[in-house]
Amino acid sequence: MASEGILLGMGNPLLDISAVVDQDFLNKYDLQLNNAILAEDKHLPMYEELASNPNVEYIAGGATQNSIRVAQWMLQVPSATSYMGSIGKDKYGEEMKKNSRLAGVNVHYYEDESAPTGTCGVCVVGGERSLIANLAAANCYKVEHLKRPENWALVEKAKYFYIAGFFLTVSPESIQLVAEHAAANNKVFSMNLSAPFICEFFKDVQEKALPYMDYVFGNETEARTFSKVHGWETDDVEQIALKISEWPKVGARKRITVITQGADPVVVAEDGKVKKFPVILLPKEKLVDTNGAGDAFVGGFLSQLVQEKPIEDCVKAGCYAANVIIQRSGCTYPEKPDFN
Template sequence: MASPSYDGILLGMGNPLLDISAVVDDEFLHKYDIKLNNAILAEDKHKSMYDEMSNKFNVEYIAGGATQNSIKVAQWMLQIPGATSYMGCIGKDKYGEEMKKNSTAAGVNVHYYEDENTPTGTCAVCVVGGERSLVANLAAANCYKSEHLKRPENWALVEKAKYYYIAGFFLTVSPDSIQLVAEHAAANNKVFTMNLSAPFICEFFRDPQEKALPYVDILFGNETEARTFSKVHGWETDNVEEIAKKICEWPKVTGRKRITVITQGADPVCVAEDGKVQLFPVILLPKEKLVDTNGAGDAFVGGFLSQLVQEKPIAECVKAGCYAANVIIQRSGCTYPEKPDFH
C-alpha cells in the first residue's frame, strides 16, 4: 500500500483510449488526410482506417489516452502503489477489459465509468520516421458524465488527492466535471494542472478552455499549441517565451501564481513563472535511437508531476519530465521499463 501521505495524492481525469499503434507509410497518411505531429478527432473519412491499419501493418495495442499516459508514467516514476488515481469512460467490451488490466497492472487506481452501449475509444497512432500522428475515435470516452464523478466512492478520490491533472482533450467531453474538480482544488488550496493538448482545442474549444484557465496553477503545452493559443487570442507573437509569460498573466481565482511549461521537441523546455522565463535543455537522443515520439509529451508531464507531488523544486520536476520523455521515445508507444533510473 501507498504510504499514507502519498495515498491517492495525484488524480487524473481524461479520455481513456486504446492506442492502435503502427509504423505506416506516407501513402496511408495521404489517403486519410493525416498530417504528421498532429492530433485530431476522427471524422467519417477516417472510419475505415482502424481496420485497414490492423490488416495492413504490424499493430500494437497499448492502453493510452493523454491523461492516462501521464498518470501511468507518474505512477511508474513514483514506484509507490496507489499514489495515483484516474477516471474516464470506457465501454463494456474486450478493449475496455484490456484497458482495466493494463492500468491496474501499472499500479493506478482506476475508477472507470462503463458505458453499456458504446465501444471503448481507440486512437490510431500513425508513425512515420519516428514522428507520430494521432486520430482519436473517442466513442465511449465521449460519454463521461459528471454524475459518475459525484458518486461518493469517486468524489472520495477527489477529496483525497492534493494534485490534479486533466489534459485539454477532456474539455471536449465533460467541461462540467473539470469545473467541479477545479473549484474543489481552488477552495482547498490544492494544485490544479492542465494541458493545452492540441491546436484544435485552442481553436474550437476556446470557451470551456477560457473558463477552466483561471483555476489552472500549472499549464503544460508544446510550441505548436502555444503558438495557436497566441493566434486565437490575437497576441500577434510567435515567440514561445513571450506567449508563456502572457499565459501566466491570465487572470487567476487563487493567490498562487501560475506556471507555464512549454516543451519544444529537441529544443529547451520553456518555463515561465512570475514574469521570468527559464530554459531547460532536454536530453538529446541520437536519431538512430528514436523509436517513436508517441507519448513523449504525456511522459514529460508524468515525470514532472511525479516530482511535483513530492514538493521538489520546478527545475527537478522539469528534469524528471525530460528523463521520462527520453525513456519513452526509445520505445514503441507510451511504455517503459520495469523500474525508472532517475536520480
C-alpha cells in the first residue's frame, strides 16, 4: 500500500476552462480547431465568456498536476500524493483548490498577489478542440515557498518526486533543491522532457537537473529533439532512450528512460538494454481527446512505481490510464479505476 504523502509533484497549475462553443466564437477570437497556442491580449476576454457558458466545466490541469491527479486516482489512498505550484488569489484559484482537494491531492499552492491563476481555454466544436494557455501566476513560483517549514515537510515525507520539464522555465532553483534532497536521501527523482522547446531553449537547466533523474519520461518527438540538440545524429528512439539512460548519474541508482510513441510500443531503456511494451489500441470511433494522454501515462506509471511494482506493471498501468483518459474530455477519469 502507498503511504500518505509518498509522491510529491511540482509544476505549473492551470485551470482548464472547457465549454462547447460555435464557429462564431472561434472567429471572434481568431481560433483554429486542433491547435494549441499561448494567449495574446486579444484572447483575454474569452476566458470570462467561456466561464459564463452554461455548459462550462472546470478541470484542474497543467502537466505535472494532471499526472499527480491520475496517480492519486489509481492509488485510491487519501493524500498519497502532494503537489506544489503557483496560483493567483482569485475565483479560478479557489476553483483549482476545490478541484484538487476533491481529487484527494494534498495541494500546497503558492498564492501570487499580483497575477491571476493560469488558465487554459478549451473551446470545443463538434468534438474537436482549440487550446489557449495563459500561464499568468503559474510563472511566478518562488523557491522561498518551497523552503517554508510546512512545505519542506512534504519534501521530507515523500519518497518519490515527479516534475514536468515545463517547470524548468519557472523555478530551476526549486527543482535543484528537491533533486539534491532526493539524491542525498536515496529517494526517487523523476522528470519529463515535456516539449521540444524545453530541450532546445532550456538545455542548460535541463542538463543541470539530468544527473539527478532516476526516471526520464518523454515522447518520441521530444526524444528526437533531445538527440538533435546534443548532436547525437540519430533519430532511432531506442538508441536515444539508451543514451539518455547512460548520461552521467548522481547517486546509487541507475537511470531508466521511458519513451512513449502514441499507438506504437513504449520504449524502456535500462542497464544497457531496451525493452518494448505494446500499448492498448483503441478503435478510432472511441477516441475523444488525446489531450493529457502523456500526463496520464506518467500518473499510471508512478502509481505502481511507488508500490515498488516491477517495470512491466508500471508501464501497463501507464497504458491503462492513458487509454481511459483519451476516451474522455480533458484529463478526467471515472470515479474508480478498474486496473488489476
